Amino acid sequence: MKKALATLLCTALCVSALSGCGSEGGDSKEQSSQPQSDVSGGAEDDSVNVTPVGQYPIVEEPITMKIMGRKDPGAPNWDELELFRRLTEITNIQFEFEMLESSVFSEQKNIALVGGEYPDMIWRDDSSATTDEETYGPQGIFLELSDLIDQYAPNIKAMLDANPDVRAAITSLDGKIYGLPYVFTTATTQGHTGFFDSRWMENVGITKVPETTDELYEMLKAFKEQDANGNGDPNDEIPFTCVGLNTTMRDLLIPAFTGVPDGLSFNIKDGKVVYAPALPEYKEFLLYAHKLYEEGLLDPEFSTHTTQQWQAKMKSDMCGVYSGSPTGLDPETTTTKQLSLPPLTSPTNSEKVLKKPLYLYPGRAFITNKCENPEAAMRLLDMFYATEENAVSGFCGTTVFAGWEGEHWEYTDDTKTAYRWIAPVTGFGDINKTVSVNMELPGYLNFPAMPVGAPLMENKVEQVKEMQVPYYTTSYPANARFTAKESERGNVIENDLYTQVVMMTTKFINGEESIDKFDDYLETLDHIGLPELIDIKEAALERWNEAMK
Numbered sequence: 001m002k003k004a005l006a007t008l009l010c011t012a013l014c015v016s017a018l019s020g021c022g023s024e025g026g027d028s029k030e031q032s033s034q035p036q037s038d039v040s041g042g043a044e045d046d047s048v049n050v051t052p053v054g055q056y057p058i059v060e061e062p063i064t065m066k067i068m069g070r071k072d073p074g075a076p077n078w079d080e081l082e083l084f085r086r087l088t089e090i091t092n093i094q095f096e097f098e099m100l101e102s103s104v105f106s107e108q109k110n111i112a113l114v115g116g117e118y119p120d121m122i123w124r125d126d127s128s129a130t131t132d133e134e135t136y137g138p139q140g141i142f143l144e145l146s147d148l149i150d151q152y153a154p155n156i157k158a159m160l161d162a163n164p165d166v167r168a169a170i171t172s173l174d175g176k177i178y179g180l181p182y183v184f185t186t187a188t189t190q191g192h193t194g195f196f197d198s199r200w201m202e203n204v205g206i207t208k209v210p211e212t213t214d215e216l217y218e219m220l221k222a223f224k225e226q227d228a229n230g231n232g233d234p235n236d237e238i239p240f241t242c243v244g245l246n247t248t249m250r251d252l253l254i255p256a257f258t259g260v261p262d263g264l265s266f267n268i269k270d271g272k273v274v275y276a277p278a279l280p281e282y283k284e285f286l287l288y289a290h291k292l293y294e295e296g297l298l299d300p301e302f303s304t305h306t307t308q309q310w311q312a313k314m315k316s317d318m319c320g321v322y323s324g325s326p327t328g329l330d331p332e333t334t335t336t337k338q339l340s341l342p343p344l345t346s347p348t349n350s351e352k353v354l355k356k357p358l359y360l361y362p363g364r365a366f367i368t369n370k371c372e373n374p375e376a377a378m379r380l381l382d383m384f385y386a387t388e389e390n391a392v393s394g395f396c397g398t399t400v401f402a403g404w405e406g407e408h409w410e411y412t413d414d415t416k417t418a419y420r421w422i423a424p425v426t427g428f429g430d431i432n433k434t435v436s437v438n439m440e441l442p443g444y445l446n447f448p449a450m451p452v453g454a455p456l457m458e459n460k461v462e463q464v465k466e467m468q469v470p471y472y473t474t475s476y477p478a479n480a481r482f483t484a485k486e487s488e489r490g491n492v493i494e495n496d497l498y499t500q501v502v503m504m505t506t507k508f509i510n511g512e513e514s515i516d517k518f519d520d521y522l523e524t525l526d527h528i529g530l531p532e533l534i535d536i537k538e539a540a541l542e543r544w545n546e547a548m549k
């Protein structure tokens with residue numbers, strides 16, 4: 001891009017105006033006060049209007065940005081929100097929103113894009129975001145953003161430079177960036193394995209939190225044999241529970257034996273793509289889980305009960321190790337500390353691994369080729385990626401999440417480890433009603449503070465920090481890109497594999513199928529297409545690694 005080059009060359013003097021750069025030596029204020037439409041093209045005029053990076057307002061003369069956005073059911077239109085009213089005050093950019101409810105968003109968005117009737121930007125795309133990037137990016141409908149980021153978005157640039165995995169996640173198959181992500185880390189969204197009540201452990205005389213599968217077995221046996229919940233009945237305990245093969249199986253028991261973090265999916269081991277349910281160590285997991293089942297340590301309804309039924313059991317103090325978060329318990333009756341198991345080791349694996357949660361939604365903002373002022377659009381978007389330190393008029397990624405600090409919420413002290421709401425705001429529901437769209441707008445949120453006055457949440461956050469976070473391990477990148485052909489074939493194989501794995505694993509555990517059939521099971525996985533899918537995953541991983549560089 002020659003424009004880009006020209007601007008780069010004079011960045012130090014005048015980052016503001018692409019057309020103003022060469023001629024007037026950065027006196028953009030003066031230029032923008034003159035009507036220019038009779039002199040040159042519209043887009044050029046608009047960029048003259050843009051102030052230098054770091055200065056506000058973003059445009060000298062007000063402009064209007066038309067944005068199509070996805071709105072949650074029941075949520076207000078974005079023009080009713082304080083967020084955008086204040087952004088207009090700060091930036092001089094006015095907004096014209098075309099709101100679409102989640103249920104019709106995908107369809108209406110595609111009709112607009114295919115029919116050529118789309119606005120300057122599309123925000124808060126949904127699960128079809130990467131498909132949209134791959135489709136409308138190379139067609140030129142979505143602008144390629146790398147140069148705009150380099151020149152107008154210091155916050156985004158800093159985030160991408162510090163997080164190569166984010167850059168890889170938003171890089172399309174052709175190596176270009178067409179969409180901006182929502183990247184978020186908060187105290188309350190951390191991943192975890194299994195929790196249990198410290199009172200149960202005390203009641204059965206165990207003093208150390210299990211760290212191996214054998215130690216876990218001993219504790220579960222004690223839960224089973226004694227009156228662990230202390231209600232006088234030694235036989236009403238369910239020592240270990242889960243819904244299907246979720247959390248306590250997938251994230252705790254399987255990785256304990258295989259040593260790879262995603263128990264039911266693809267991982268990287270020694271640089272190679274492996275499918276956890278096809279590893280030889282998976283058989284050891286099956287033997288262990290079958291033993292738990294046979295001895296009445298595993299919830300006999302693990303594969304048949306609904307989430308509601310399972311929650312009812314949990315809340316009535318019948319379950320030992322459970323797969324949910326303590327925040328799902330009854331805050332009225334739960335007064336004792338909930339402990340988290342660390343990731344476990346086993347006779348076949350000596351490494352504690354836990355799947356590192358990925359908090360990234362790709363494609364939460366696109367700038368289209370209808371946008372007459374992409375420079376201003378990018379500067380506006382960059383504000384959403386500001387950290388608290390470089391907030392503009394109190395606006396940064398945290399503001400989008402929780403509102404304005406000091407008005408809607410405040411830190412409880414200088415350590416910034418906890419925050420509380422400021423009346424009349426009592427929670428995110430209030431924020432979403434009048435202030436912001438709390439989640440999934442484009443932006444960067446790094447907000448490790450805990451909400452005060454929620455003891456179960458505090459309990460969870462503290463335990464996760466101590467017992468889980470140190471062991472976070474990367475599995476196969478969730479945002480790796482696949483070509484249309486790869487995903488068409490790959491999705492079919494992956495779904496069939498998953499169905500087969502869940503069915504056979506359940507049967508091996510409950511004894512409907514003998515573990516002697518493990519080799520037959522592996523053969524079936526190959527027959528379904530596992531080797532072909534591994535090739536596809538390897539190819540995508542290679543591109544991912546390339547994009548990380």
Ligand SMILES: [Ca+2]
Pocket residue numbers: 226227228229230231232233234235236237
């Ligand atoms: Ca009991």
